[in-house]
Amino acid sequence: MQRQSAERVRREIIRLCHAGLDSRTLRLELIKQLRKVIPIDVFFFTTADPATLLFTGAVVDEILERATPQFLQNEFLQDDVNKFSWLARSATPIGGLIQATRSELEQSPRYRDILAPLALGDELRAALITGGTCWGFMCLHRDRSSPHFTTAEAAFLGRLTPHMAEGLRTALLLKSTARSHVPDEPGLLLLAEDLSVVAITPAAERWLVEVAEVDWPRKQALPSAVSAVVARLQAIEQGMDAEGTLMPRVRLRTVSGHWLVLHASRLSGPSMPGPIAVIFEVARPVEIAPLIAQAYDLSRREGEIMQSVLRGWSTAEIANAFHISSDTVQDHLKAIFEKVGVRSRRELVGQLFAQQYQPRILSSRDLGADGWFT
Missing domain, CATH: 3.30.450.40 (GAF domain)
Structure with missing residues (x-):
């Protein structure tokens, strides 16, 4: 060179x-x-x-x-x-x-x-x-x-x-969230051992379009995220995952900017192993929070506090959980807001997960005790 x-x-x-x-x-x-x-x-x-x-x-x-x-x-x-x-x-x-x-x-x-x-x-x-x-x-x-x-x-x-x-x-x-319709319900894709499609739900078909690198209907191969999560499952089954700590599960953002979780498992049959099930689910904020914390380069404690905010905890509850003062909690929140580029807890949740919350807010759905929609 x-x-x-x-x-x-x-x-x-x-x-x-x-x-x-x-x-x-x-x-x-x-x-x-x-x-x-x-x-x-x-x-x-x-x-x-x-x-x-x-x-x-x-x-x-x-x-x-x-x-x-x-x-x-x-x-x-x-x-x-x-x-x-x-x-x-x-x-x-x-x-x-x-x-x-x-x-x-x-x-x-x-x-x-x-x-x-x-x-x-x-x-x-x-x-x-x-x-x-x-x-x-x-x-x-x-x-x-x-x-x-x-x-x-x-x-x-x-x-x-x-x-x-x-x-x-x-x-x-x-990634910004497009206003295109995406499925709200989980999707299920059943694959044979050679990765041919055994069965698929309509929601999974729509999710496949969302995670494909190019136009899904024109592709013969599965999207890389689906193929990788299935390959990890097969490696675990065959004892090829030496560490045994990396699970067949992946978090990603779709083409339209929505957060999604894919995980693979083996269905059991009466006499032989059944097909491989790949499940597509809309990611909950608490599932994505650790990834977001890493992406914003938050410290371990800042990431923990951000997840607590997403769970709806008060300053006093956070301070009690981590055995720190309320002033220290506020200092951490100030650092989080600066890194994420927001000014309040409300903006923090909106900045990170508007694409998950907004459609459900517009449909007048209520929040449950876990911070997700009922």
């Missing part, structure tokens, strides 16, 4: 990450800039739920999109190098395939079974982390006839990953 060109690209990438772009536009622009200094033939770039590290929405080249089921199987159900979840926990959250295999690419099942048949060679993977939290993953590919990624290219990308993570984190908060 030429030093002057690389420095211009570095500055432009940092600017883009703080330019207030939506997530998809940001990712496409970042790839466009990276290609000016790092030859990239094919790419995969996804956001992730920090709690489970599951994909929430991918931007991917068509050649890789067709191979998505194989990549998910490799990621969750096979032993291989440079797994995304491993990179997210590594002291060095970036890795090249040529280095990981010690220049013997055939040692990687991912290379043998997926990349080589696609005429692809080396790959460079990165977990996008800032403040100890992972907000997405990137994978860059080279054609088999192209040179491998260099140490300098990996180092250049590594220096930029915290900025990219900040850009993805900020973009999560920028």
Whole structure:
């Protein structure tokens, strides 16, 4: 890489990450800039739920999109190098395939079974982390006839990953809620072992449109968030989830800006395992609050107090729960308001969850004791 060109690209990438772009536009622009200094033939770039590290929405080249089921199987159900979840926990959250295999690419099942048949060679993977939290993953590919990624290219990308993570984190908060009708009730999708659709409710069909990266009816593959949550379930069932702490559950924002929770489970039958059930549910504020706290870079105590506010607790109740003074609670609230950009508790709830509350308020539905609508 030429030093002057690389420095211009570095500055432009940092600017883009703080330019207030939506997530998809940001990712496409970042790839466009990276290609000016790092030859990239094919790419995969996804956001992730920090709690489970599951994909929430991918931007991917068509050649890789067709191979998505194989990549998910490799990621969750096979032993291989440079797994995304491993990179997210590594002291060095970036890795090249040529280095990981010690220049013997055939040692990687991912290379043998997926990349080589696609005429692809080396790959460079990165977990996008800032403040100890992972907000997405990137994978860059080279054609088999192209040179491998260099140490300098990996180092250049590594220096930029915290900025990219900040850009993805900020973009999560920028989505506005469209006025389009979305289902209020849970949706159910039943899948066979080969991920073919066994049955689906009308609400799930509408939610699939909301979580798809592109026009759902024209896609043969399931959206990446659905595929990832199912793959995590299969990994747990087959004992491939070594830590056993990452559950088949993911939180995400839909195309129209609504918060949604997806989780997968196995239905039991009288003589054999039943189909896989994927449930789509509107996320409650208390479910999304930890994610929002991370996105706004709130401290642990600030996040706890924000969740208490969303539960409707008074200052005295918060102070009693955390064994702090009322003045300290007010100090924390002031810091929260400043980071979120609001001036009151009312504005805080409205800023974070207007897309969840407003439709129900307009329909005159009452709040229950848990802070949600009856």
